[in-house]
Amino acid sequence: MSQIRDNIKPAQVPPPCPLAAIARDDLFVHYTLESARLGNRPMVERRLADLRGCFADEAAFEAALRQGNPLLYSVSSVEPAAGDGQLHYGLGILQPGKIGAEYYLTKGHLHAHRPAAEIYVGLAGEGAMLLEDEATGESRLVPLRTHSVVYVPGHTAHRTVNTGAAPLVYLGIYPSNAGHDYAPVAKNNFRHVVIERDGKPMLVPREKK
Numbered sequence: 382m383s384q385i386r387d388n389i390k391p392a393q394v395p396p397p398c399p400l401a402a403i404a405r406d407d408l409f410v411h412y413t414l415e416s417a418r419l420g421n422r423p424m425v426e427r428r429l430a431d432l433r434g435c436f437a438d439e440a441a442f443e444a445a446l447r448q449g450n451p452l453l454y455s456v457s458s459v460e461p462a463a464g465d466g467q468l469h470y471g472l473g474i475l476q477p478g479k480i481g482a483e484y485y486l487t488k489g490h491l492h493a494h495r496p497a498a499e500i501y502v503g504l505a506g507e508g509a510m511l512l513e514d515e516a517t518g519e520s521r522l523v524p525l526r527t528h529s530v531v532y533v534p535g536h537t538a539h540r541t542v543n544t545g546a547a548p549l550v551y552l553g554i555y556p557s558n559a560g561h562d563y564a565p566v567a568k569n570n571f572r573h574v575v576i577e578r579d580g581k582p583m584l585v586p587r588e589k590k
């Protein structure tokens with residue numbers, strides 16, 4: 382018996398929670414749905430020109446860009462602590478609109494640390510998450526709206542789409558070591574496109590060029 386006990390390795394003890402090391406304004410952050418900004422954190426803004434290559438209808442994209450360079454979405458983030466078990470989160474606001482038949486969308490990314498999952502909490506508006514398994518290309522369109530939560534598994538490219546008429550506001554919560562890897566989506570894009578057909582969102586395969 383004692384021999385068995387001797388062979389049991391002690392569980393790894395995590396370092397003590399660095400509560401004192403966390404800034405007070407990282408422990409409590411206020412936001413409003415109108416500003417969709419976390420406290421006074423900087424807003425990263427993505428305008429139409431930043432989304433070059435994302436939309437399927439390139440002629441419609443160039444035509445829209447000639448009319449102006451509207452703000453499509455903004456994200457502010459809180460990163461209280463790094464290290465094993467810690468979390469970061471971001472508040473996003475994605476405007477309504479379309480390029481051709483395709484709804485306004487975010488660039489989309491994989492996590493640099495591929496196993497990292499993410500939780501999206503819908504706070505306002507009506508949209509969806511486009512999920513794509515990196516290895517198999519398997520795709521899902523999952524609704525994201527007020528009072529809904531979407532689970533994004535690890536190893537899954539994810540893009541947010543606004544399918545409604547009002548701004549889509551959402552909170553994304555992810556492991557502190559997740560990181561953003563934009564390169565695979567920038568190179569290959571998603572295999573599917575979310576378009577409006579007969580007034581409703583529909584997932585269709587991207588046409589080959």
Ligand SMILES: O=P(O)(O)OC[C@H]1O[C@](O)(CO)[C@@H](O)[C@@H]1O
Nearest residue numbers: 456471472473487488489490553
């Ligand atoms: O597709 P993008 O450009 O990364 O935008 C989505 C944003 O949503 C989040 O996943 C959560 O707010 C951010 O990490 C990310 O920047």
